[in-house]
Amino acid sequence: MKSMDRKQFMTLVGTSIGAIVLQHCLSGCKNEKDDPIDPGTGDGDGSSTTGLSLDLSTSAYSSLNTNGGYVYVSGIIVARTSAGAYIAVSQACTHQGVSVQYRSTNNDFYCSAHGSRFSTTGSVLAGPATSALKQYQTELTGTTLRVFE
Numbered sequence: 762m763k764s765m766d767r768k769q770f771m772t773l774v775g776t777s778i779g780a781i782v783l784q785h786c787l788s789g790c791k792n793e794k795d796d797p798i799d800p801g802t803g804d805g806d807g808s809s810t811t812g813l814s815l816d817l818s819t820s821a822y823s824s825l826n827t828n829g830g831y832v833y834v835s836g837i838i839v840a841r842t843s844a845g846a847y848i849a850v851s852q853a854c855t856h857q858g859v860s861v862q863y864r865s866t867n868n869d870f871y872c873s874a875h876g877s878r879f880s881t882t883g884s885v886l887a888g889p890a891t892s893a894l895k896q897y898q899t900e901l902t903g904t905t906l907r908v909f910e
């Protein structure tokens with residue numbers, strides 16, 4: 762009788778540990794991919810064939826038709842500078858993850874949470890952030906803006 766109790770207990774413990782391990786794996790696997798877009802595998806010549814394609818003729822991205830406008834898409838902030846160039850960096854401030862804004866007058870990315878500033882290529886201009894935002898490439902073809910690594 763006593764050994765049965767122990768066996769039942771061990772079965773219960775084993776099941777619980779299995780559930781915890783499974784849950785940890787699932788959440789761990791989900792968090793593994795921290796890149797907002799698929800970097801793609803490229804075709805061997807250094808270029809990437811994947812990424813985001815934004816149709817600037819649609820209302821969702823209409824602000825990108827104006828100098829100084831910007832949008833957030835898939836964890837990336839895509840902006841049009843006052844000179845009309847398209848730039849893109851990761852959206853989340855590297856300090857504590859608040860979304861940065863593009864400021865055309867300063868031509869920088871600014872985090873209003875604690876004042877970090879980043880250049881148009883994502884490098885830190887002012888802390889408290891110490892790490893750069895990830896920079897993405899952009900390519901405009903007609904009204905389609907491609908954003909990629």
Ligand code: FES
Pocket residue numbers: 854855856857858859872873874875876877888889890
């Ligand atoms: S979260 Fe951006 S400066 Fe703190």
